[in-house]
């Protein structure tokens with residue numbers, strides 16, 4: 291190889307690459323600051339599991355697609371070392387990276403390298419076949435993806451040609467002992483009549499080495515301009531993923547002078563969100579599981595990432611200039627530059643308001659994304675801006691927000707009737723039972739919705755029978771703030787949260803029982819952001835414990851309509867990992883026949899009521915609750931069981947809309963279990 295040509299190739303590639311990478315990364319410096327390098331040990335652990343270990347590609351429902359990715363990814367990690375060696379051989383013939391020449395490790399590496407080459411070539415061919423022949427609906431079918439796969443295949447083919455011809459030209463290389471692919475290639479070429487003396491062999495050798503290097507360097511330079519940029523950004527992005535509980539939204543700082551009330555401009559997103567945008571590989575796993583997308587709403591979590599990325603790219607020249615002013619210590623100039631933006635708005639332009647409001651915050655996109663992208667945080671940032679800065683939100687929310695402000699519940703029912711459900715049940719308040727062990731936090735639906743009040747009563751009777759030492763706040767209870775927070779009304783949510791914490795402190799609350807998974811998630815995962823950590827228990831966990839301790843026993847046979855299908859509430863299962871406990875509670879009822887829906891457990895499908903969608907009209911596409919209800923009924927179940935007020939209301943409405951009221955029952959697990967304990971409530 292010619293050292294001068296190698297130097298020119300290196301200089302051109304690396305300077306062009308530095309320019310391109312600078313173009314992509316400099317804008318991140320003007321985005322909102324965020325610390326994502328705390329708890330390094332935990333980060334290294336996640337990096338090992340999700341990035342190096344490729345954990346999310348081994349899931350049951352990935353089937354073969356994930357395997358193709360793993361074959362290519364692990365292969366690339368191994369062959370990258372060889373690429374550096376090839377560059378070195380541009381200067382010194384037969385140069386080896388330190389430790390590879392005729393050592394045990396070297397022999398092992400050349401075996402691993404050939405295995406990796408085979409794995410990449412096979413992986414790219416299978417992925418190509420999958421894209422071109424089977425065309426999975428979750429993927430975007432564009433030419434770019436095909437070109438990228440061919441490019442990677444070409445690089446490996448060139449390396450194989452280089453190695454095979456090297457073994458003909460310089461027989462006796464130590465790595466011939468283990469580089470099996472190169473040896474097979476050598477035999478094949480020799481079989482075709484190539485010899486060391488044949489000038490064609492030397493020419494093919496040059497084509498192999500230069501071809502591999504040119505394809506490699508040109509690919510590196512193409513990366514910042516295509517979806518494959520994730521090859522560079524995904525590893526740091528996974529390392530800097532969110533470590534807070536999955537169910538917790540990021541707290542908006544209302545006190546800070548520079549506080550942002552949501553995101554209205556791309557640079558107001560944190561830099562990590564910018565990295566998310568670059569990192570999306572357009573694999574479509576998120577949209578293939580998004581209830582909004584699958585029912586025809588104008589929301590696709592993948593499209594949100596891609597559209598934000600396009601917007602970021604359009605604004606890059608301004609952001610670049612702003613970044614330079616920022617580096618010069620002139621943030622005001624940077625702001626001035628950004629204000630010159632004349633293009634489309636982020637909110638309502640790049641991302642439509644319909645898309646922003648269509649999200650149920652079910653979290654399926656986050657759980658599906660192999661690159662740990664945090665879609666819900668993106669959408670909530672945009673909602674916060676619309677609500678708190680623009681005061682623009684679906685018409686029907688105006689009254690709901692007022693209801694929370696005035697009565698601390700979304701229905702606007704009198705707050706002094708909040709404790710009415712407990713009439714005649716002998717439920718103590720903290721004042722009447724100051725030594726209570728648990729606060730039973732009932733929640734708005736449990737206090738005001740007629741259907742869910744029955745669940746509250748069933749649960750109360752169960753706790754009383756088991757001798758649980760609990761108290762309820764009655765009319766003093768306030769909304770936990772969960773739904774207001776997911777609707778972007780962070781100010782209102784924080785007001786409710788702070789009020790609750792203060793009040794609970796005065797009565798000495800330590801442990802909390804909830805029936806509603808939304809209250810459970812918020813109190814458990816979000817209240818610690820406000821300085822208070824409680825031991826929070828969902829009632830399914832409590833029942834399970836009480837039965838184990840023998841405090842509840844002697845159950846009657848299931849007397850409802852069977853079979854029973856359990857619908858996993860997103861905020862219990864996906865966000866808090868409670869999949870088995872509710873099923874265990876159902877199975878405690880003798881004679882119950884539990885069936886599973888097509889999507890259940892980790893792959894469960896939202897009821898359509900989360901993220902405040904319960905309080906908004908659903909005019910576009912098919913109703914999510916109808917879609918979910920159909921899948922549940924397809925099991926042949928005659929009872930739909932769940933453990934969440936929103937799910938219960940949404941599914942009950944869907945059953946009624948289908949005219950199946952009376953034929954199919956929608957019940958909470960607490961009711962089913964109480965039936966068995968009390969022989970019907």
Ligand code: SF4
Pocket residue numbers: 576579580581582583589590591648649650651652653654655656665666
């Ligand atoms: S949280 Fe659920 S509804 Fe929202 S974008 Fe993700 S998958 Fe879709």
Ligand code: SF4
Pocket residue numbers: 569570571572573574575576577591592595658659660661662663
């Ligand atoms: S956000 Fe994640 S799951 Fe969705 S398309 Fe991008 S990489 Fe795939």
